[in-house]
Amino acid sequence: MDPQSRWEQERQEGKNKRKKSIVKAAEQVYSRKGFEKTTMQDVADEGNLGIATVFRYFPKKDKLIEAVAVSILERYLCIFDTVATLNITCLEKIEKLFDHFILDIQPENLESTQLLEAFESYATTSVEELENYQDYIDIRKKIADILFRIIEEGMGDGSIRTDIRTKDVLASVINAFGLYSRKLSLFERIPFIEDHPEPSVQLSLIKQIFMGYIKA
Known part of the structure; x- marks a missing residue:
């Protein structure tokens, strides 16, 4: 695999890992607070993430x-x-x-x-x-x-x-x-x-x- 392809693969793997971490954090906080009462900031706090990162992967x-x-x-x-x-x-x-x-x-x-x-x-x-x-x-x-x-x-x-x-x-x-x-x-x-x-x-x-x- 050439360096460019390897970089793209690692980049995609990193994105997938970050996305899964957001979903996991969301599941934990939704379980406690429910869908309606949970904010995107709650999810970011749960996963120790920036709110901008959460919105980048999940705009809504x-x-x-x-x-x-x-x-x-x-x-x-x-x-x-x-x-x-x-x-x-x-x-x-x-x-x-x-x-x-x-x-x-x-x-x-x-x-x-x-x-x-x-x-x-x-x-x-x-x-x-x-x-x-x-x-x-x-x-x-x-x-x-x-x-x-x-x-x-x-x-x-x-x-x-x-x-x-x-x-x-x-x-x-x-x-x-x-x-x-x-x-x-x-x-x-x-x-x-x-x-x-x-x-x-x-x-x-x-x-x-x-x-x-x-x-x-």
Whole structure:
């Protein structure tokens, strides 16, 4: 590689690293203060950055909010991709995905889960259409494609039922379970009435019902 090309590569790597650091700082402060109350100066302070640097990478607040949501969803994409490559049956892969959603409402994952739920609410109620929302949609499509690949493989391994519309049923089950787990995350810090089951208990029970239904 010639010196000019090496310089360009290092420059781009530096820009990508700085951009990721801004997104990480934004995720941390958004988790504490929410989208509406957080300012770009808050993000700059969180990341020990100049405000001009933040605006250079994200000229509008909405762009930074979208970048944070995309970053969180990319972590989901990695999980789905990892599960898809495991040398286990389709039923076992589906169970691992269920277990992941249950882990989403544990304290160590709660902030990211709540932030993703808040973003989708923010996106649907935003007065102006979010410019980069397509990036978010594209990653969701990649996740759906991986899920369908898991299902297609499972239709031949004998671990799941074949007397139902397998692809439609499993996609609906996974989506419903994931959405419900994220909704429950919003109530994790709110005391429930005495006889109301904890969110993790609810999800475990629903998992058992779903797994029993799709098992061959």
